[in-house]
Amino acid sequence: MSLLRRTERRLSNNPEQVTIYNREINKLEKEGYAVKITSEDVNRTTGSWYIPHYMVFHNGKARVVFNCSFTYQEHNLNNNLLPGPTLGPPLLGVLLRFREHAVTISGDIRAMFHKVRLFSSDQPFLRFLWRDMEQDRQPDVYEWRVLPFGTTCSPCCATYAVRRHFKDHMNGNEDVMESVLTAFYVDNYLQSLPCPKQAASLIDKLRAILAKGGFDIRQWACNVPDVVAHLPSDARSEACELWLSADRTEPQESTLGLRWNCLSDVLGYKKRSVFATEVTMRTVYRILASQYDPLGFIIPYTTRAKVIVQALWRTERQWDDPIQDDLLPLWEAWESELTDLQNVTFPRRYTPFNITTEDVELHVFCDASEKAYGAVAYIRVVDSTGQTHVSFVLARSRVAPKCQLSIPRLELCAALTLEVPAFFCLPRRPT
Structure with a gap:
């Protein structure tokens, strides 16, 4: 109750947020994701758990978040749940x-997550309180009927449900099952195929099979507009819809944190601004951590910042102490270049369109200095005309450890930075 009152106090001075909050709770009830239970149902169970909730703002949108990691009297819901194995493919492999x-x-x-139902015996442990900001009455008790966001087991359970559904309904569509196993990263689907006809067929099969289980796959986008032109408008992404209606010349999609320009078929970086009134170690780490780079294309840039951070720790300082030494200009110079990241792009595909591949080689280079070491992988393709095409694949770097190592030893460390990621590049090849 105390946490509910705290949430109500925060909302009481903002009628707009109250409206959003009530709308979100009512939406959960209307969709059947959560139900309001009677006092008899509340008292019928011997064990239960109540999840606190609050509002957060992310990417300009307000969301109600359920804190399943909240600790009460040394008990924590997520600590008592098994996360299960990681069933989906690694993010790097999907990209x-x-x-x-x-x-x-x-x-x-x-x-x-909300399309996967809970066992009735589990529902009492996923309760929450709400009373539409009517603080003069007792709150209503709600129970989740489906997997909520926030429980540590939800990703594994939902992924298993989708995979099991496909296994039970694939009816000989082995290509679809292979795509499900390798192209889904939780609820996001990314796939590349040799021809438009194959892509359109795969989309139709995925939609049909998923619909049988109550799953709705949407936000479809493609670098070839004809592939998704036959889909209903509500099944296509907003950017793709504008592209098809000629209202936008350069549609952009978000693909697992990267920016994908469908028309030019290039990948780029999202602008991730972090506002801070003064430079401290806390803000430095926050800014550096916000630069999402799963493929390592901006490694030369982020490595500079990592070297500065390592140097900052040579002076004893607290997390919130303002940085005022000689390293401050170096950090400010690095930070001033952040806005230029949105101009950095690289081809989505390893090879140009409409070429016949004759030979493929993976080349990995590594090097080291006294400050840092790293490695980069390129793919070299020779087409049927004898032309050579080279494309960036992956890069990784590390700052050199504080204890001084010889350059040869650091070079050995550099060789190991791509040892595991390189395996993602070996089994399959572009055609």
Whole structure:
């Protein structure tokens, strides 16, 4: 109750947020994701758990978040749940395969977690309180009927449900099952295929099979507009819809944190601004951590910042102490270049469109200095005309450890930075 009152106090001075909050709770009830239970149902169970909730703002949108990691009397819901194995493919593998072929498609399953029902015996442990800001009465008790966001087991359970559904309904569509196993990263779907006809067929099969289980895959986008032109408008992404209606010349999609320009078929970086009134170690780490770079294309830039951070720790300082030494100009110079990241792009596909591949080689280079070491992988393709095409694949770097190592030893460390990631590049190849 105390946490509910705290949330109500925060909302009481903002009628707009109250409206959003009530709308979100009512939406959960209307969709059947959560139900209001009677006092008899509340008292019928011997064990239960109540999840606190509050409002957060992310990407300009207000969301109600359920804190399943809240600790009460040394008990924590998530600590008592098994996260389960990681069933989906690694993020890196999905992104590397996304760059293989000429035609690429993306989509996501709407409210994927909320499409998986809970056992009735588990529902009492996923309760929450709300009373529509009517603080003069006792709150209503709600129970989740589906997997909520925030529980540590939800990703594993939802992924298993989707995979099991496909296994039970694939009816000989082995290509679809293979795509499900390798192209889904939780609810996000990224796939590349050799031709538009194959891509359109795969989309239709995925939509039909998922619909049988109550899953709605939508937000479809493609670098070839004809592939998604036959879909209903509500099944296509907003950017793709504008592209098809000629209202936008350069549609952009978000693909697992990267920016994908469908028309030019290039990948780029989202602008991630972090506002801070003064430079402290806390803000430095926050800014550096916000630069999402799963493929390592901006490694030369972020490595500079990591070297500065390592140097900052040579002076004893607290997390919130203002940085005022000689390293401050170096950091400010680095930070001033952040806005230029949105101009950095690289081809989505490893090879140009409409070429016949004759030979493929993976080349990995590594090097080290006294300050840092790293490695980069390129793919070299020779086409049927004898022309050579080289494309960036992956890069990783580390700052040199504080204890001084010889350059040869650091070079050995550099060789190991791509040892595991390189395996994602080996089994499949672009065609």
